[in-house]
Amino acid sequence: MPAAPAWMRWLPAFYIAGILVIEPITPVQWPVSFLLVALPVIAAFAHGPAAVGAFTVFAIVFEGVLAGTPCCAGRPVSYVWDRHYVTAYLCTALVGVLGTLLAAHRVRRERTLATVRFVAEIAQRVLLSPVPHRIGPIQVETLYLSADAEARIGGDLYEAVPTTYGLRLVIGDVRGKGLPAVETAATLLGAFREAAHDEPDLATVVRRVETSMNRRAARLAGSDMAERFVTAIIAEIPRRHVVRVVNCGHPPPLLIRSDGVTELETADPAPPLNLGMLLTEAYHVDEYPFRPGDQLLLYTDGVTEARESAGAFYPLPERVLSWGPLPPRELLDRLHHDLLVYTDNRLNDDTAALAVYHLPD
Template sequence: MRLRRPSVARMAPLPGADAEETAAGDARIGNWALALWMLLLTVAVVLLDALTGEDLPLIPLLVVLPALASVFCTIRQTTAVAVWVTLVVSASRIASTGSFWDVLFLIGFTALASSLGVVACAARIRHATEVARLRSAAVALQRQILRPLPIVTRQVCAHGLYEPIEEDRFVGGDIYEVVQSPHGTRVIIGDVQGKGLPAIGVGFAALGAFREAAVREPELTSVADSVEDAVVRHNAFSAETGEADRFVTALVLGFDGGDRVQVVNCGHLPPRLLHDGAASVVTLHRTSVPLGLADLSGEARAAEWVGFPSGAALLVFTDGVTEARDATGVFYPFDDRLGRWVGREPDQVLEALQADLQSFSGGVRRDDVAVLVLSRPPDGENAAGSLGTPRRNSPSK
């Protein structure tokens, strides 16, 4: 695989829309469309009311319109619907021959029901805004903790694609890190079991432990054991607040600049080797339990060596890629698609993968996507070299 100066990783933008419009969601209705529908429904109900006469008055049915508007519309739109319905009902009843108290009761009931619709809309908007703020804060925190890509060390050039899911309860805990140490370059990519803020907490605990152990520990298995201990400690702390235990599937890799890479597989998906125009699954024979579950296994974690020939690249990823589905529920054919892009630059592979995933899933994702393409850096380039400090890309989509 040819190498060139890496581009900045692609990352999904943070939400920046107006709070009320965001809370209204994709189902919100334009003002002109809303006015047209209101006029058509009003005319239909008034005509039906005129046809049925006093025996079966249908005008009161208009009170359901503010309730419907409160589900799909903004507060301003719902208020306009409520005022419109109140005026129409009042005008129709005043023009009728009913008794004064009947007319007054109906107008009062319409005004009350319409007001409740506005209150319900305001409550929905307020709740949705709070959830959106919490979700945005969680995603922003993820991006601040995870270093921007690319990361270039003396042994490795790491291009990456990271797209956190931004739908409240689906916020995930994918992690990655590349650390230059006295023992070579250490890399981790992991996926925390479960979703939500608790999953992010476990991911951060694992990430912090890896950053320290990657520099301190001479053995790669000791690095994995240190991360294991951090996950166990975090689970013990979380149990005091009623949270369930969580584990982390992860690959821990060590690069020393040679033609082999050391790998500790903690229940994670195996990497793919891109070399000589083909993409192949790297067979790992020593897979251990995920991080946080070592007590369930009587075997110590073991490292193994896999080939990393000159000109090759290792692609590591989380299950947000392989478990993506199309509209019919079919899983993404990752290996078939990956074979089409071998021979391209690392950033071009990531661009093609990102676009293909988006097209295949129809833009609907239910998990974070994290992918690293690991290759040897171009001659003379390293973390302290001409690339300087990687910058974050501006939010765009």
Template structure:
């Protein structure tokens, strides 16, 4: 866990330094262009290239820095013209007018970007509030069951998604629900193929788990990926012999979901997840090997196990996922 804790700290420090150095990059570009201009032949004019610094500033800096960069480009170009004896020529005036026009356009572009960033921040705030309503923090324990869950949005801009989970203590035992609205992964593709596009917007995959007092668990599959069971370091899946259809599509098939009873004794664990976990791909297009990874951390405390999977999943996907991902881990205490 020391390596896991050090990595976020190093990444945070790198982001701080990057934030500090970002406003300097347009001025560094101006310095490089001016230096190259000073040592090149007179017939090779690099003054117009100074406009690139204003464009760069508009993309990554604020209005004040962008204005300063635009003014600096014009000042540096004037000094270069004086140095080379070109000041006052028609070519020099045209370049200065072009730098002024690019500078003004860069200020406008920067203003638009900042306004959209503020709007996006407001949308994120609203979305985060909605997401916390859908996926609230789980209690660490209910009855004889330990709980740990996590949710990862598909992209940094997407703070709300279709994945959800919930845990309740009922007279029948602890009940857990995990699901994915409209099933964006393999279930979504299969239903489009079998029943047509109109039905792909009207369903949710789900998995319901009931943990009664005895050493068993009861599973109800509704088109959702089957859970992984962990016992004494061994990882295997509990596939449903007769999985039911996704919620909202029962009228398209005969029959309904059946209840599957599986062993679940003290010390056993179950890992519930959405398809965003197992369908995350790396740069080579390979799916995330969840059972293989689980075997590595099967003996870790439950919270560390979930943290390991979350961090490893992001590394596998290169930082951002293409689909939302939810993970819910449970462990039964000794009976």
């Protein structure tokens, strides 16, 4: 369970110190020690039930001490048992009971949230298992940013699978959020991991994934989960210097070279996965040169649809071009930092990216 910020833990002490400073200089009959009634609630924001109970006892005793000090605020006599002070003691005790209950409730909620976050992190690790960082001459790095810092899990996905047919890659973005999106992502990744090893042809890999998505949709017909579709790029880098790409309604990859940055637009894009019934022909496979020193950047629309305060979209190709050639880890770290600066730390969508670098011979 995460600890409260230091300033919040010290807030009760600051509050007491403020009362001690104000009390002797307040020229009124009833001292500001009555403000100690609020101390248990202030403590409840950062401390547990036992600590709030201790602060309550302290507040009542301290109220009595201040009331029994004749010098305070020019009072000539003690007012320890004056009815106004007795009322203050009772009010402090009542507020202390409420503050203790509030602290107990807060602690339970924080423990529940910590458990949920832990489960979400485990689910995310299972869903997006670590990719191999080096496959022959190919180096791979990944980036995942959640728009909701508390959620830690979303519908963006990626995978890199070494096979006998070469390295096969997928990056995708599920329509929607929450557990239905996670379930859809898990279905796609499971199908891709199997088909990537079994099918020699990239278009057939995509068709296998689409078939699995359709079966899931049929099983869940009528539910919101059945209507989830996924924009995706499925690619492969075989044993020669090319990269093959099937684009299913997804933002185009960037091919980064020492002399420039190119968006790999497809001439015949396919519909998103789980909408394959709209496709009447075979999936179109584009092929591009991928030579030593080249780098491929796959990303989700959380990157290109990130906005600055004025509403302008993030100019990914221009940004990458301005950085010059960078190793894949440095490229993704720079992208991460630049996105946060560009959006003033306000990402509106989950973001995933996959950098694939062909090491020089």
